[in-house]
Amino acid sequence: MRYVVGLINKYDAGKFPKDLKEMGIGRVIQLASNENPYPPPEEVIEAVKKEVLWINRYPHPEYRDLKEKIAEYCKVDYGMISIGSGAMDILKVIADVLLEPFDKVVVPMPSYSYYTFVSMLRDAGVEEVIFEGYRVNVESLSGKLVFLCSPNNPTGNTVDEKTVRDACENFEYVVLDEAYAEFAGKSFVKLLDEYENLIILRTFSKYFGLAGMRVGYSLSNESIAEAIEKIRSPFAISPLAAKAAEVALDNLDYYERVRRKIVTLREKMRRELENYYYVYPSEANFLLFKHDRENLVDEFLKRGIILRDVTGLRGLEGNHVRVTVGREGEVEIFLEVLREINED
Numbered sequence: 001m002r003y004v005v006g007l008i009n010k011y012d013a014g015k016f017p018k019d020l021k022e023m024g025i026g027r028v029i030q031l032a033s034n035e036n037p038y039p040p041p042e043e044v045i046e047a048v049k050k051e052v053l054w055i056n057r058y059p060h061p062e063y064r065d066l067k068e069k070i071a072e073y074c075k076v077d078y079g080m081i082s083i084g085s086g087a088m089d090i091l092k093v094i095a096d097v098l099l100e101p102f103d104k105v106v107v108p109m110p111s112y113s114y115y116t117f118v119s120m121l122r123d124a125g126v127e128e129v130i131f132e133g134y135r136v137n138v139e140s141l142s143g144k145l146v147f148l149c150s151p152n153n154p155t156g157n158t159v160d161e162k163t164v165r166d167a168c169e170n171f172e173y174v175v176l177d178e179a180y181a182e183f184a185g186k187s188f189v190k191l192l193d194e195y196e197n198l199i200i201l202r203t204f205s206k207y208f209g210l211a212g213m214r215v216g217y218s219l220s221n222e223s224i225a226e227a228i229e230k231i232r233s234p235f236a237i238s239p240l241a242a243k244a245a246e247v248a249l250d251n252l253d254y255y256e257r258v259r260r261k262i263v264t265l266r267e268k269m270r271r272e273l274e275n276y277y278y279v280y281p282s283e284a285n286f287l288l289f290k291h292d293r294e295n296l297v298d299e300f301l302k303r304g305i306i307l308r309d310v311t312g313l314r315g316l317e318g319n320h321v322r323v324t325v326g327r328e329g330e331v332e333i334f335l336e337v338l339r340e341i342n343e344d
């Protein structure tokens, strides 16, 4: 086995409702994975039901219909799009396409741990650079590749345009992860016209409520896009998932209504959390807060609420918890438990 496999930490996906059910907890509220808590619109469900009749057949490996919809949605050329089985899968393919052993990769922290994971797997030299509150500045940094995330997971803030430009000037390649961009209403897709070395990552898992379907895509200049398309698994996306994603893009009004609801609930959660903790600024569908209680996450867990303990993530000093914005009723219960825990 390769030496590096022993060195890499297993990706920690947090706790799942199934884990709590096995602990004998009845009512479970999942606020740990930044999913959209609302289901996709009925049109998506119906389309998937129809598509299921064809699952004895392979999907077309080019996924032309899906890419045409994405091209229209993102206002980019068809040839700039690559697809994959979730953004995580594309991250791995990007590392395969770009990285040689010992290449210098910069990962501003605190951020998504999978960037380091995929880079280490290619035997790259990863440098995690800490920026307080993910206020990234790459003016004086350089290397083969830098990973930016906007809005950033887990802090929730976006990066500014100058940071993306600096990154594109100073690094051979830039991966900008926009998994949560729709929640912020802020994207850097227009910079693709100016920078040949910029790769933007998107997903249907968060905003479009299709985490279980595993559909992600990247936008980049055509030669990078072609390389990703060549190296990815030929039938990377199930035909059910491709169909779901296509129909989701036909229902943008629905998602805009859901977005507004989520933003309102996020601000409500923020106000209440600020009574007890420091809460980071967020433009995403989750909040990061700092606390000083030893077992806060367990206190919530006992009461059926799953939060993401991000304590120990490089760049975060002290205890930190990330909480996803849930549905209205879920947020109510979360806030009740919050008060209960803090007032005993």
Ligand SMILES: *Cc1c(COP(=O)(O)O)cnc(C)c1O
Binding pocket: 034, 085, 086, 087, 088, 089, 112, 149, 152, 153, 177, 179, 202, 203, 204, 205, 206, 211, 214, 215, 216
């Ligand atoms: C959730 C998440 C992803 C993974 O998305 P998938 O498409 O479900 O693989 C990628 N990047 C960030 C920052 C995320 O939070």
